[in-house]
Amino acid sequence: AQKITQTQPGMFVQEKEAVTLDCTYDTSDQSYGLFWYKQPSSGEMIFLIYQGSYDEQNATEGRYSLNFQKARKSANLVISASQLGDSAMYFCAMRDLANTGGFKTIFGAGTRLFVKA
Amino acid sequence: DTGVSQDPRHKITKRGQNVTFRCDPISEHNRLYWYRQTLGQGPEFLTYFQNEAQLEKSRLLSDRFSAERPKGSFSTLEIQRTEQGDSAMYLCASSPGQSYSPLHFGNGTRLTVT
Numbered sequence: 489a490q491k492i493t494q495t496q497p498g499m500f501v502q503e504k505e506a507v508t509l510d511c512t513y514d515t516s517d518q519s520y521g522l523f524w525y526k527q528p529s530s531g532e533m534i535f536l537i538y539q540g541s542y543d544e545q546n547a548t549e550g551r552y553s554l555n556f557q558k559a560r561k562s563a564n565l566v567i568s569a570s571q572l573g574d575s576a577m578y579f580c581a582m583r584d585l586a587n588t589g590g591f592k593t594i595f596g597a598g599t600r601l602f603v604k605a
Numbered sequence: 606d607t608g609v610s611q612d613p614r615h616k617i618t619k620r621g622q623n624v625t626f627r628c629d630p631i632s633e634h635n636r637l638y639w640y641r642q643t644l645g646q647g648p649e650f651l652t653y654f655q656n657e658a659q660l661e662k663s664r665l666l667s668d669r670f671s672a673e674r675p676k677g678s679f680s681t682l683e684i685q686r687t688e689q690g691d692s693a694m695y696l697c698a699s700s701p702g703q704s705y706s707p708l709h710f711g712n713g714t715r716l717t718v719t
Contacts, residue, residue: 531713
């Protein structure tokens with residue numbers, strides 16, 4: 489069965505500094521996708537970044553990058569130059585791409601990030 | 606792209622009553638998902654449709670829960686004989702057909718069972 493683990497319930501970072509949010513996953517599938525979502529206090533889920541299991545390069549989207557280490561089954565999110573508006577819950581998620589899992593996306597428990605001024 | 610729309614935003618009901626939620630996905634998306642989220646937790650998968658076919662249903666979804674997607678457009682999630690443990694945010698998401706496409710979420714329906 490697939491599983492996502494986020495071991496940091498809460499993280500603090502100083503404004504303008506970089507922060508890494510940890511994510512480890514467990515799957516027996518060879519082809520899978522990893523996603524990160526942001527959920528501000530307003531509640532909407534916002535897609536941030538995607539990494540495919542066969543992608544050799546780490547994904548980047550603006551200030552977000554995904555540190556993908558396949559052998560260690562980790563997919564950490566790095567936010568550079570933190571801003572006050574980055575304060576939110578962050579969820580790591582995974583989907584089987586070969587349809588054996590029915591294309592459902594499973595989520596971790598999340599990490600709450602607090603950015604200090 | 607008008608986004609995923611959910612109705613109502615909030616629902617308060619008494620234990621034992623039935624409730625129904627509606628989700629209108631992004632029009633060109635053929636996949637539709639329902640998730641449940643409790644405070645401080647990640648979204649928990651409930652069920653998934655591809656067009657009008659319900660392809661997967663979580664084992665966590667008791668027989669009091671039923672979902673439909675007639676004609677492959679909007680979807681409804683019904684909870685019968687609500688219990689206090691059903692209190693949660695119910696999120697709907699849609700995505701296009703590519704397996705690598707991210708989910709687009711609605712703002713959710715918050716259910717409170719008293």
